Amino acid sequence: xxxxxxxxxxxxxxxxxxxxxxxxxxxxxxxxxxxxxxxxxxxxxxxxxxxxxxxxxxxxxxxxxxxxxxxxxxxxxxxxxxxxxxxxxxxxxxxxxxxxxxxxxxxxxxxxxxxxxxxxxxxxxxxxxxxxxxxxxxxxxxxxxxxxxxxxxxxxxxxxxxxxxxxxxxxxxxxxxxxxxxxxxxxxxxxxxxxxxxxxxxxxxxxxxxxxxxxxxxxxxxxxxxxxxxxxxxxxxxxxxxxxxxxxxxxxxxxxxxxxxxxxxxxxxxxxxxxxxxxxx
Amino acid sequence: xxxxxxxxxxxxxxxxxxxxxxxxxxxxxxxxxxxxxxxxxxxxxxxxxxxxxxxxxxxxxxxxxxxxxxxxxxxxxxxxxxxxxxxxxxxxxxxxxxxxxxxxxxxxxxxxxxxxxxxxxxxxxxxxxxxxxxxxxxxxxxxxxxxxxxxxxxxxxxxxxxxxxxxxxxxxxxxxxxxxxxxxxxxxxxxxxxxxxxxxxxxxxxxxxxxxxxxxxxxxxxxxxxxxxxxxxxxxxxxxxxxxxxxxxxxxxxxxxxxxxxxxxxxxxxxxxxxxxxxxxxxxxxxxxxxxxxxxxxxxxxxxxxxxxxxxxxxxxxxxxxxxxxxxxxxxxxxxxxxxxxxxxxxxxxxxxxxxxxx
Numbered sequence: 001x002x003x004x005x006x007x008x009x010x011x012x013x014x015x016x017x018x019x020x021x022x023x024x025x026x027x028x029x030x031x032x033x034x035x036x037x038x039x040x041x042x043x044x045x046x047x048x049x050x051x052x053x054x055x056x057x058x059x060x061x062x063x064x065x066x067x068x069x070x071x072x073x074x075x076x077x078x079x080x081x082x083x084x085x086x087x088x089x090x091x092x093x094x095x096x097x098x099x100x101x102x103x104x105x106x107x108x109x110x111x112x113x114x115x116x117x118x119x120x121x122x123x124x125x126x127x128x129x130x131x132x133x134x135x136x137x138x139x140x141x142x143x144x145x146x147x148x149x150x151x152x153x154x155x156x157x158x159x160x161x162x163x164x165x166x167x168x169x170x171x172x173x174x175x176x177x178x179x180x181x182x183x184x185x186x187x188x189x190x191x192x193x194x195x196x197x198x199x200x201x202x203x204x205x206x207x208x209x210x211x212x213x214x215x216x217x218x219x220x221x222x223x224x225x226x227x228x229x230x231x232x233x234x235x236x237x238x239x240x241x242x243x244x245x246x247x248x249x250x251x252x253x254x255x256x257x258x259x260x261x262x263x264x265x266x267x268x269x270x271x272x273x274x275x276x277x278x279x280x281x
Numbered sequence: 282x283x284x285x286x287x288x289x290x291x292x293x294x295x296x297x298x299x300x301x302x303x304x305x306x307x308x309x310x311x312x313x314x315x316x317x318x319x320x321x322x323x324x325x326x327x328x329x330x331x332x333x334x335x336x337x338x339x340x341x342x343x344x345x346x347x348x349x350x351x352x353x354x355x356x357x358x359x360x361x362x363x364x365x366x367x368x369x370x371x372x373x374x375x376x377x378x379x380x381x382x383x384x385x386x387x388x389x390x391x392x393x394x395x396x397x398x399x400x401x402x403x404x405x406x407x408x409x410x411x412x413x414x415x416x417x418x419x420x421x422x423x424x425x426x427x428x429x430x431x432x433x434x435x436x437x438x439x440x441x442x443x444x445x446x447x448x449x450x451x452x453x454x455x456x457x458x459x460x461x462x463x464x465x466x467x468x469x470x471x472x473x474x475x476x477x478x479x480x481x482x483x484x485x486x487x488x489x490x491x492x493x494x495x496x497x498x499x500x501x502x503x504x505x506x507x508x509x510x511x512x513x514x515x516x517x518x519x520x521x522x523x524x525x526x527x528x529x530x531x532x533x534x535x536x537x538x539x540x541x542x543x544x545x546x547x548x549x550x551x552x553x554x555x556x557x558x559x560x561x562x563x564x565x566x567x568x569x570x571x572x573x574x575x576x577x578x579x580x581x582x583x584x585x586x587x588x589x590x591x592x593x594x595x596x597x598x599x600x601x602x603x604x605x606x607x608x609x610x611x612x613x614x615x616x617x618x619x620x621x622x623x624x625x626x627x628x629x630x631x632x633x634x635x636x637x638x639x640x
Contacts, residue, residue: 178332179365181352183426184382189353197369 031250056247073235084153085210092161100169168202289338313482358427364419373407536590557620566613
């Protein structure tokens with residue numbers, strides 16, 4: 001009975017993992033193939049079933065003619081995502097600490113309503129924001145610039161960062177801040193020396209969310225840029241399979257996903273650390 | 282040189298958390314505050330620490346206004362009933378934390394932290410994180426962090442309440458030794474347990490519903506509780522209260538029970554009274570019938586919750602016995618130990634031990 005259950009469990013895990021992992025395997029093998037390898041049906045073993053080639057990858061950094069040069073959009077994407085995430089995380093952390101520790105009253109609105117306000121702007125479809133954002137960036141002359149995109153992404157990511165962090169700060173017992181103050185910290189000292197170090201998992205989660213949302217956004221990257229600035233999702237989508245060969249498409253898909261995979265592995269350590277255990281019984 | 286609270290009031294939504302508190306804490310004194318949960322004990326400590334601001338009243342330390350100082354400048358030390366430590370710091374860094382904040386260099390802070398950790402019996406644990414310690418050890422870390430500052434005011438808010446019985450006994454004894462070394466400090470210790478308050482305190486304060494209802498030397502308060510409420514709070518189990526009257530030279534209790542008026546109550550005029558008798562001053566005997574509602578065994582004693590015509594009451598029986606719920610037992614009252622209270626609840630006369638402490 002128990003072994004049947006165990007067997008089913010592992011079968012389910014296997015099924016799900018293959019569902020997730022196989023497309024990657026497919027993209028990975030394709031990226032090392034050439035025309036002969038792709039047309040010969042599904043093959044997975046390099047050297048045995050097909051002759052591996054780096055051609056698909058080389059094209060990514062080649063400019064002009066045959067090249068699809070995604071280096072510039074890649075760098076732009078990294079700069080925009082990281083800056084916007086960092087700014088959102090810093091502002092969001094402070095906002096969240098305020099919402100978690102102090103009582104605000106705005107007429108009949110209380111802390112939880114204010115927190116909900118923050119996140120509620122993400123309930124609207126992004127298209128609602130597109131025109132206002134466009135007009136505002138145009139007014140400030142920031143259309144088609146990295147700085148403009150960073151501003152827009154901060155507006156989009158800040159609510160997420162705040163929302164995630166409020167939850168984490170609510171889980172750090174208030175008594176811990178109080179104790180820090182009794183032990184001689186002013187409120188900012190208590191926040192920096194005690195609350196923040198104990199919220200590292202929260203900061204990791206918040207950062208992860210910001211980076212994922214920022215990195216994957218296509219809509220605003222597309223509507224607010226034209227020629228000078230291009231972000232990776234737009235560059236990748238612009239690729240056309242009738243012009244760009246399959247192996248290059250696969251390679252570009254892999255390099256766009258790679259940072260998120262790496263970050264996920266790093267952040268996972270913070271998440272499982274369970275740092276807050278033992279603060280309060 | 283003292284910490285003086287005058288007319289301190291904290292009210293919220295019409296409920297008094299602190300109700301016109303007037304207390305003087307002298308340096309070198311060890312004050313225990315006894316009260317049930319929600320009596321305002323924690324609020325009192327938080328007010329002293331500066332975590333809560335009173336709506337009315339004054340708080341002065343050595344004649345300077347203490348209320349003007351923010352928490353971090355008051356230099357008080359506090360131990361919470363929950364084991365509050367800094368989870369991201371080692372035990373040593375936890376204890377050194379307040380010293381470092383006060384500007385003590387790292388080496389000196391660590392040395393002093395080690396001394397105090399030795400004093401609370403945690404010398405071998407300095408590298409661990411608090412989460413890797415048992416509850417009792419975590420509370421010792423919190424205590425060490427409070428002691429290391431050598432603060433003028435040391436506040437302990439039910440520090441033993443979350444510990445198991447054995448550990449509580451052990452720490453309570455250690456507290457006595459630790460507090461003896463705090464001659465320059467004002468130590469305020471809150472608890473719900475009468476035994477703890479009596480054993481530790483030089484002076485005991487009983488709080489109820491936000492107000493101080495009695496204050497004095499622990500044995501004086503125990504032997505001569507000012508009111509029924511005090512008598513209930515300072516006895517564990519609470520003092521049994523019976524309704525009745527003195528008539529025709531007899532004490533008449535509910536259910537038609539009559540007792541001869543004992544010598545210490547002979548001078549009382551006729552009329553209605555409330556009579557108090559501790560659980561230990563009742564025993565199984567022949568006089569009064571009652572039914573067992575609950576029977577608990579505590580150590581080597583049996584605690585019987587009984588109900589009869591006389592009312593509901595609790596009795597301590599030496600030794601361990603089985604009583605089925607619903608069993609009928611006969612009990613005797615030790616009338617020499619009866620307290621009498623007015624109908625309003627004020628102590629009117631008590632046994633010899635009580636009278637010795639009454640002015």
